Amino acid sequence: MIVENSEVILSVKDLTADVDGVQILKGLNLEIKAGEVHAIMGPNGSGKSTFSKILAGHPAYTVTGGEVIYKGQNLLELKPEVRAREGVFLAFQYPLEIPGVTNSDFLRLSYNNLRKHKGLEELDIIDFDDFIQDRLEIVEMNPSFLSRSVNEGFSGGEKKRNEILQMAILDPTLAILDETDSGLDIDALRIVAGGVNKLSTPDNASLVITHYQRLLNYIIPDFIHVMENGRIILTGDKNLALELEEKGYDWLKEEEAVLA
């Protein structure tokens, strides 16, 4: 929701970035305030996923210019784990499998790192078990998932639900969902989107990156940005998604060519 005079959570100015010497972001600007849901759409290769990974601190990308201010601090100076502890969360398009490590141990390690950062006492297995029960309900997840190895043998939908479970545990200020809808059937999509909506408050914000309009029927954005060739070229409200769905991205490219 758009809230009057709410705090700016993320401010990106003229961001440029390279991977392996190839420029991917070419002057990206974006401002996200508390309470808002933003969506970034755009064709493959436009730089959407790169942007999400840069915000989370992936080492493969080099920022060459511009700035990213998160809650008043220079986000780019922080290590990835510190960003996560400060409330930046990235739900991965392809979550990692970690054989031999139970989901419950992994989630507890993750949550305790957050608690340590906040100066809180770490939770033992029993307290963590209590804590996690209502979080499981948010993503309609069976507790038996906790004793299985992280994402190992999970279906596509289960992996994405596990991502949202991690989000529910880390309770981020800025949640970035990178193509969370890819590979989901309609039931899984409903559960995942429902989880994101339940976690949304006036104090936090979400950035939803998607290729398709479908997800935005479930997570209603306040703003839709269209990304093309490393920049945001158009911003609109939720109706823009329908227009894009109908016309595709090509008309924008043509329009941009005319403007250039």
Place this chain on the structure above:
Amino acid sequence: MTIQVSELIDEQELKAAISTRSKRAVNGQQFAAQVMGLHSDLAPAVFAELRQAASDRLLSLTFPTTKDEDWKYTDVSILGEYTFADRDADMQVANALMSQHLVPEAIGNMIVFVNGEYSPELSDCSQIEEGLIVGTLATLDDRILPKLRSHLAQHPDATDYFASLNTASIADVAIILVPKNLVVTNPVQLMFITAPQLGQGRLITQPRCLVVAENHSNLTLVQSFVGVDNQAYVTNVVTEIWLAEGAQVNHTKVQWQGNESVHISTTAIAQARHSIYKNQSIGFGAKISRHNLMVQQMAEQTETILTGLAYTDGDQLTDTHSCIAHNYPYGSSQQLHKCIADGRSRTIFNGKIQVAKLAQQTDSAQLSRNLLLSGKARVDTKPQLEIFADNVKCAHGATISQLDADEIFYLQSRAIDAESATKLLTYAFAAEAIGRIPVLSVQRSLSQFVLEKTKMQ
């Protein structure tokens, strides 16, 4: 041009290396004579023939060098520089190692050797199940002698230089005899502790183990080799395991010896019809370790499952040479060998699968997976399939990889620092192998070790 020059240099280095090697070549007869002379007075008469036969065989065997295909990567010529001597045990250290490595599930079912000698103080056979025989020459009576004669040193694959040296010096045997149809509830632990007092001369111990599992019996065995750090000692062990029809043996071997020690081990398995042998061989210790794991499927429809895990660091070298011989139809084997190499360490795996002409319908799968944690570590892995039957399924594969930056990033994005992420991912790599060990306390202590050992790159 530049490339040619560097090739020339390499060649010169190679020649220099070869010439140093040949200078250091060990005289096998002299070496054997020195080792066999150490305990000749203690040898019980019952082994006289076996010792003589092995000692005769040694005359025709040479000390392995890196010119031998089977020892190409593993230089054990350092043994030729050692002067061996008897050393008393430091019982305080031995006790500490004992409490660190004893398997709680096996309490009352354990035989302990210290510096190669049976230790009645540390062994505990108070809860051996009725019918099961666990002991040594000293603890068992003459009724075991027929089984000993029919099985000890009878395995065709325990006849190379080091195995023959062991047989030629044999003074005692750790013996497990599982009678027909007995399913042993608790695991049995055989522990070999090396803890010499400081002194002159190196200690060499040559443990010998014999397991005979009669028809349809079932045994879980944990074999532990532990020892002190910062002392150069040598272990040369031979284990023979005989599985009769329908028998099942689950065997975990943990090699956790000191960082300056040399560990040479021969494990020779013979499987009768419908038997199942599972082995998990874990190698964490020793400066140089070599494991020859030889399995003979000696009848139809036998199953062999081998799992290996090595984790090396510093200038450690660990070498596993395995051979599964499928000699009869409907045999199956599965092998997973995992190595983690850090520092300047080296791991070597040579996995031979033999399928004889008669062994139709063999189903075999082998996978060697390797994780390099350092740019200076080295992994050599080689599947070796020798197939003479035409209707068989034999899969094999090998991978060598590093920790993936994407994987570490995933954990970092979940608030976990890079060091913990490295530990967790290394542990995850090892977990598949550790998870196959049937004894929980062993799983736990190995997992703990992997988590603690892994350091930030």
